[in-house]
Amino acid sequence: MQDNETTTFTSTFEQEVYEGLTAYPKHLSSKYFYDETGDKLFQDIMAMPEYYLTDCEFNILEENKNEIAALFGKNEEPFSLFELGAGDGKKTKILLRHFVEKGIPFDYRPIDISQNALDKLEESLKKEIPQVEINTLQGTYFDTLRDIGNTNDRKKIILFLGSNIGNLLHPQAVEFLKNMRDSVNEGDLIFMGFDQKKNPQAILDAYNDKTGITEAFNKNILARINKEMDADFDLDKFLHWEVYDPETGTAKSYLVSKEEQEVFIESLELQVRLKAWETIHTEISQKYDDAIVEWLAKKAGLEIITEFTDSKQDYKNYVFKK
Ligand code: AVJ
Numbered sequence: 597m598q599d600n601e602t603t604t605f606t607s608t609f610e611q612e613v614y615e616g617l618t619a620y621p622k623h624l625s626s627k628y629f630y631d632e633t634g635d636k637l638f639q640d641i642m643a644m645p646e647y648y649l650t651d652c653e654f655n656i657l658e659e660n661k662n663e664i665a666a667l668f669g670k671n672e673e674p675f676s677l678f679e680l681g682a683g684d685g686k687k688t689k690i691l692l693r694h695f696v697e698k699g700i701p702f703d704y705r706p707i708d709i710s711q712n713a714l715d716k717l718e719e720s721l722k723k724e725i726p727q728v729e730i731n732t733l734q735g736t737y738f739d740t741l742r743d744i745g746n747t748n749d750r751k752k753i754i755l756f757l758g759s760n761i762g763n764l765l766h767p768q769a770v771e772f773l774k775n776m777r778d779s780v781n782e783g784d785l786i787f788m789g790f791d792q793k794k795n796p797q798a799i800l801d802a803y804n805d806k807t808g809i810t811e812a813f814n815k816n817i818l819a820r821i822n823k824e825m826d827a828d829f830d831l832d833k834f835l836h837w838e839v840y841d842p843e844t845g846t847a848k849s850y851l852v853s854k855e856e857q858e859v860f861i862e863s864l865e866l867q868v869r870l871k872a873w874e875t876i877h878t879e880i881s882q883k884y885d886d887a888i889v890e891w892l893a894k895k896a897g898l899e900i901i902t903e904f905t906d907s908k909q910d911y912k913n914y915v916f917k918k
Contacts, residue, residue: 610864613821617861617868617876624817626763626849626879627709631820635713637813639684644809646801649759652911653789654687660904661694667902667915668753668785674701675751678744680737681760682706685717688755689725696727703729703750707740737772745779752784759791759911762882766892769882773896777918786898786916790884794910796842803847803881804838811836814849814878826862833857837875845883851876889914 605611609628616623630638642650657664668675679688685706695702704721708714714732721728733740744752754776761769776786803810814836818829835852853870860867870876889912893900898916905912 606863610825613825613861614864614866617866621875621877622870623877626817628817628820629813629879630710631816632712633819634813634816635683635710637809637816640809641805641813642686644805644807646805648798648802648910649789649791650687652906653757653759653913654690656904656906656911656913657687657690659906661690664691664787664904665694665698665700668787669695669698669700669702672701673751674703675753676747676749677702677704677753677755679704679706679755679757680740681756681758682708682717683713683758685721687757689721692721692725692728696725703731705731705733707733707735707737709734709736738775741775741779748781752780754780754784754786756786756788757913759789759881761788762791762884763880764882765880766882766888769892770895773892773898773916776916777897780918782918784917785901787913788916789911789913790889791881791911792905792909793842793845793883793885794908796840798910799840799847799883800838803840803849804836808836810838810849814851817878818851821861825864827859829859830857834876840883845885845888847881847883848877849879849881851878884912 603614605614612625612628616625641647668677679685682688688706692704706714706717711734714734718730718732721730733743735743744754761772764772780786815831815834818831818834821827822829833854835854837850837852838847839850840847853872853874856872857870858867859870890900893916898918901915901917903912903914
């Protein structure tokens with residue numbers, strides 16, 4: 597709800613939608629893609645042949661699980677494995693299964709913004725790898741990093757997979773890495789996935805599949821606003837548009853208005869006007885190379901101790917310590 601001068605909102609989602617759609621150029625944050633429909637669409641994306649990221653990381657973990665186990669479970673010291681944005685845990689289960697088989701002492705603490713995702717993950721783990729001690733934690737990255745910082749009973753390993761960091765602009769990524777640094781101790785490790793620069797066409801294809809799954813995912817943010825804020829966006833009046841700059845490594849997603857239109861968002865009492873071909877920027881998916889990752893790490897006060905990659909170097913997992 598907002599009125600003329602003093603605007604009050606019932607959620608940060610409302611506030612950010614208001615700010616993003618009254619700004620020029622318009623923007624909405626990709627963190628709002630993920631309601632139940634969005635979670636499902638993202639799972640469909642991960643299963644598409646064009647979206648190489650998931651397969652790459654899956655293979656890297658599978659190929660290197662012995663070395664990773666040796667690194668995490670050094671000197672048989674028990675550790676807590678935290679995972680930010682755990683989702684369905686499909687890739688992590690490779691490691692969990694392997695650690696259990698090797699008798700490595702650890703407990704698993706998945707964190708996600710979605711309680712629904714956490715419940716499903718816990719349920720599937722109880723069935724598939726019941727030996728794993730699991731404690732879920734619901735919250736944003738920001739809250740939970742603070743919680744991680746306050747847990748000091750065991751050595752900590754933080755997983756952040758899927759190149760989720762790519763949704764952040766470099767200055768935000770540095771802030772985020774600094775927060776990670778502050779929440780770990782000497783001897784703890786941070787294990788992260790960074791999608792790499794590659795043939796620009798492969799990147800465009802991954803974010804603009806012909807079947808339209810990514811388009812539906814991008815437009816889901818408008819569907820959510822329709823549902824949750826009583827708005828009347830007509831999804832057919834928008835184009836899903838993807839650009840990739842091979843110099844900076846930044847992929848950007850837009851929703852482009854195909855015609856001049858007016859949308860009303862009831863809960864915000866906001867009339868949004870869009871000109872023909874006006875854009876709403878929705879997501880960045882940053883691609884990296886070693887120089888960028890080294891620069892980010894240095895700025896955040898982290899040190900890269902090793903990295904794992906695939907034969908084409910399409911994707912890398914880096915291990916950091918403070
Ligand atoms: C979950 C943020 C890693 O940017 O690659 C997939 C989300 N967006 N297709 C990414 C996404 C469009 C994804 N991340």
